[in-house]
Amino acid sequence: MTFFVSAILLGVLTHVFFHRYEPASASGPFFALLLEPLLLVLFLDFNNASLSITIAVAAAFWASLVTSIVAYRLSPWHPLAHVPGPVLARISKWWSVRNVFKGNQQRVFKALHDQYGECVRVGPNEVSLIHVDAIKNVLGAGGLEKGQVYEPRVDPKHGIRSLLTTRRPDAHAVRRRVWNRALSSETLKEFEALLLKRVQQLIDRLDGMVKDGQGAAAVDLAAWFSYFAFDFMGDMAFGGGFEMIRDGGDKEGYWTLMKSGAKRIAILCQLPWLAPMLYKIPFLTRAPAKLRAFSSKCAANRMQSGPKLTKDLWYHLMDEEGREKVKPPMPEVVADGVLAVVAGSDTTSVALSTLIWCLLTNPEIYARVQAEVDTVFPDVDGALDTSKHDELKLLSACINETLRLFPPVPTGGARQVPAGEPRLVAGTWYIPAHTQIYVPAYVIQRCETYFSHPDVFDPDRWLRTHELHTHTPAVLIPFSYGPANCVGKALAWREMLLVASVVIRKYEMRFAMGDAEKWVDTLEDAFVTNVRGRLMVELRLPSGTSVQKTRTWMFPDSNQRTPEASY
Numbered sequence: 418m419t420f421f422v423s424a425i426l427l428g429v430l431t432h433v434f435f436h437r438y439e440p441a442s443a444s445g446p447f448f449a450l451l452l453e454p455l456l457l458v459l460f461l462d463f464n465n466a467s468l469s470i471t472i473a474v475a476a477a478f479w480a481s482l483v484t485s486i487v488a489y490r491l492s493p494w495h496p497l498a499h500v501p502g503p504v505l506a507r508i509s510k511w512w513s514v515r516n517v518f519k520g521n522q523q524r525v526f527k528a529l530h531d532q533y534g535e536c537v538r539v540g541p542n543e544v545s546l547i548h549v550d551a552i553k554n555v556l557g558a559g560g561l562e563k564g565q566v567y568e569p570r571v572d573p574k575h576g577i578r579s580l581l582t583t584r585r586p587d588a589h590a591v592r593r594r595v596w597n598r599a600l601s602s603e604t605l606k607e608f609e610a611l612l613l614k615r616v617q618q619l620i621d622r623l624d625g626m627v628k629d630g631q632g633a634a635a636v637d638l639a640a641w642f643s644y645f646a647f648d649f650m651g652d653m654a655f656g657g658g659f660e661m662i663r664d665g666g667d668k669e670g671y672w673t674l675m676k677s678g679a680k681r682i683a684i685l686c687q688l689p690w691l692a693p694m695l696y697k698i699p700f701l702t703r704a705p706a707k708l709r710a711f712s713s714k715c716a717a718n719r720m721q722s723g724p725k726l727t728k729d730l731w732y733h734l735m736d737e738e739g740r741e742k743v744k745p746p747m748p749e750v751v752a753d754g755v756l757a758v759v760a761g762s763d764t765t766s767v768a769l770s771t772l773i774w775c776l777l778t779n780p781e782i783y784a785r786v787q788a789e790v791d792t793v794f795p796d797v798d799g800a801l802d803t804s805k806h807d808e809l810k811l812l813s814a815c816i817n818e819t820l821r822l823f824p825p826v827p828t829g830g831a832r833q834v835p836a837g838e839p840r841l842v843a844g845t846w847y848i849p850a851h852t853q854i855y856v857p858a859y860v861i862q863r864c865e866t867y868f869s870h871p872d873v874f875d876p877d878r879w880l881r882t883h884e885l886h887t888h889t890p891a892v893l894i895p896f897s898y899g900p901a902n903c904v905g906k907a908l909a910w911r912e913m914l915l916v917a918s919v920v921i922r923k924y925e926m927r928f929a930m931g932d933a934e935k936w937v938d939t940l941e942d943a944f945v946t947n948v949r950g951r952l953m954v955e956l957r958l959p960s961g962t963s964v965q966k967t968r969t970w971m972f973p974d975s976n977q978r979t980p981e982a983s984y
């Protein structure tokens with residue numbers, strides 16, 4: 418009897434201890450939980466200790482520990498007791514792991530907000546908040562710092578942080594200064610030659626397929642947009658290295674590696690305390706290590722070759738111009754190069770794919786956009802002229818509306834309330850210290866409080882001059898908000914407008930498969946959206962257009978032909 422009472426007491430005490438001194442890694446607690454029952458048995462009755470008694474004591478200890486944790490998390494004494502949410506989410510993080518594993522976190526969060534309201538408890542110490550003021554107070558300057566959820570994204574072997582995982586605001590601001598310079602409106606012009614080269618290559622490949630299909634071809638546009646965005650970001654970050662458009666797929670396997678890694682990391686982010694332990698398992702670190710080795714090789718090549726067609730992102734991040742007092746450390750620049758490829762490729766390609774999907778499911782709007790693009794670019798070759806992007810009002814509205822309905826980063830990372838008093842974050846919501854707060858773009862942008870008919874694709878809501886309906890542009894946050902918002906926003910807009918207008922100007926499009934309307938249901942929330950389904954679209958040249966003719970596009974700015982040989 419003494420054994421069991423002691424085991425139960427020890428279970429409760431262990432919970433109190435770990436609650437007070439929360440461990441950063443699971444390895445300490447893991448061994449403590451294994452050893453404690455054994456030590457208890459030896460301590461209470463060293464002479465009569467046996468395996469069966471130890472097992473029974475361990476079972477009582479663990480049961481008491483779990484009961485104590487669950488009871489506390491559900492109790493009215495928990496600091497988040499005032500926030501409603503599903504029981505499983507309040508009890509354990511494994512509920513979130515399941516959602517991320519299934520890839521439907523954004524849809525689950527949406528359903529929960531529909532059920533419980535603007536603030537929902539989505540984890541034992543986590544809330545999701547969709548109040549307009551939370552955008553400024555959580556994500557804005559002077560808001561909250563990035564939460565623990567970012568820790569598993571840090572290079573496990575060397576502890577090197579990228580810009581994204583630099584959580585301390587002062588350190589982040591220092592690194593961000595270099596990035597801001599790298600992706601300013603002036604440098605955007607510099608990158609245009611690289612961008613146009615890849616757009617030309619993409620169109621050449623699509624043209625080739627259309628020609629082979631004698632005027633029409635069914636292609637997986639989502640895949641080709643991915644190849645384009647990945648190759649382009651490889652050019653930007655490392656002066657080249659990826660050739661997916663040329664190969665028509667992922668011959669080298671690095672794209673697949675990144676994608677599978679992205680999902681695994683998204684899952685681990687739900688269990689930041691478990692990550693240091695899991696990262697000791699070689700099987701789990703093999704993929705990131707391979708990726709790191711490849712990135713380092715690309716970086717070394719780039720160092721040797723210098724910038725190719727024009728100054729690239731590496732040029733600025735490595736400060737090859739010599740503007741910083743202290744040169745950025747090479748490992749950090751490599752980490753930022755990988756970040757650029759990860760952050761800048763799938764986001765942009767998903768946005769382009771969902772845009773085309775939205776247009777094809779709304780034929781009237783598609784016809785209007787087509788008319789606009791044809792008017793702005795009367796000559797098909799002129800669609801590469803980025804100086805006319807300001808005239809693409811309806812296309813820009815369609816991109817805004819696509820990013821509203823399908824933000825490529827649907828939930829994003831959480832911010833964390835610092836130690837101390839509860840913080841008034843928005844409305845009447847006081848959120849206690851150490852709580853992680855999500856402001857999910859997918860949910861807030863589809864909230865009826867902020868937009869009329871929020872689930873309808875209605876680009877005109879961005880064009881109306883006098884508003885009859887509810888319209889709150891302040892909650893459009895596909896690029897996040899504040900000092901850690903997307904630094905590549907202007908570049909992403911340039912890419913999206915360019916590729917979309919070229920494709921729309923050049924081809925007539927329609928779904929090539931019967932059930933293509935369900936394609937958006939295959940979009941997974943793995944931090945950045947993961948496209949699982951194929952977006953099969955039939956591309957057809959308008960009658961009277963020849964493939965040959967359109968293959969001689971010129972670069973409007975540089976007057977330079979595409980260097981075919983370099984593909």
Ligand code: HEM
Pocket residue numbers: 580581582593756757758760761762764765768824825826829830894895896897900901902903904905906908909
């Ligand atoms: C449609 C395209 C894009 C969307 C929707 C998008 C969205 C976002 C979002 C939501 C964040 C914040 C993530 C967080 O707080 O955890 C972010 C950060 C970031 N994005 Fe983008 N992004 C896009 C394209 C790009 C491009 C083309 C680049 C080019 C390099 C880029 C580079 C970055 C970087 C470096 C960060 C980290 C910023 C920081 O922590 O200060 N993104 N992006």
